[in-house]
Amino acid sequence: MNIYIIRHGEAKKDSVFNFEGYPDADLTEVGLKQAQLTGKHISTVPFDAIYSSDLKRAMQTSDIISSYQQGLKVEIDKQIREINMGVFHTSSEEQIRKDYPEFYNEFLKKDTDFRYPEGESGEEVLRRTLNFLESVKHKKFNNICVVCHGGVIRSVISHFIGLPQHKRFNLYPFNCGISLLRYDGDNFKVISINEISHLGIYAAF
Template sequence: MPTTRIILIRHGETAWNAERRLQGHIDIALNAEGERQADALASALAGERFDAIVSSDLQRAYQTATAVARLHDLPVETDPSLRERCYGGFEGLLYAEIEQRYPAEFAAWQSRDVDSTMPEGERRAETFRQFYRRAVDAILAWAGAHPGGTLAVVAHGGVLECAYRAALGLSLETPRTFKVMNASINRFTIKEGNLVLDSWGEVGHLRQGALDELP
């Protein structure tokens, strides 16, 4: 079987990342630092050969993917299945605000109850288990569409967390002890239909620190 390679990338920084405000499906653009990170990322990947560049349809991911695509003469294909987890009524709030308004739901979330539900907001929230299946299935579907190829997939911190857990066989209930950095490069291969982690958290191309995704 030909080996399929996935370079999985978290989008650059947004203003809401910087102030610890939960984004979810809210469509926030990159800030100036995020644009700088996207350009640095593009330069770091200029020597790679990609068969496709795929992105979440949210603009923070799409902007990051577009920076990479400019140096490869490839279109950016978008897929809403690569979006961040939907947090329902939590979206748009600071962590402190979530804890104050929804103490029981916040406690369940922080204790990693992977089947707990959040209050509905503009959208219906996903459980972590639902989100995990969506994110991993989306990555594997794109890999299956390009057997033996190399793909750049630009998504979100939660999507990267799901891929990491899938590759290492980590229980969904375990605390997240690994970092998911803005504009980081994370390399996977597909073996027998499963994700295998090759390298994680490459950020040497960034001259300044990148923010870890909120836990």
């Protein structure tokens, strides 16, 4: 089974929050173009299933990709939503530095897998993402598409290339970058990471 993992397109910065506190922004015009270029780029891959996070920026991206697959229905799964950054979603950096000084120091150093106050750690994101992969790996699929988020991609790719979770910050998944995993019946293997050649001038650095 080939698993194409795609980060959503560029999203608006003036995020709104859904009922669980996650930023839930729409795609920008650039993000919509990135999704279209990605859908066209992988249109020759005959996907058996397309999975998406339940956050809007991922669903909008996956809907565009699915339009290049004869309208293949997108399946929504909360297990692949973005890391919950807790107080980072509701407080300024200055306030966090004041209220959570020990955490803020960890956040700056990034040499441990810290847990965001009122949020998640990289390990927690990894566990739910691995649960998702476990749920799909035994299905009789040849190719699946998974549209999710930078935090999810960082955690799972780090895991499969043998890096501890605090090293995930050394990875930078681009908007609509494509990473490819292959499940051979026994193990997941990383085939490629963060392909962006299809984005051209829309590869936002």
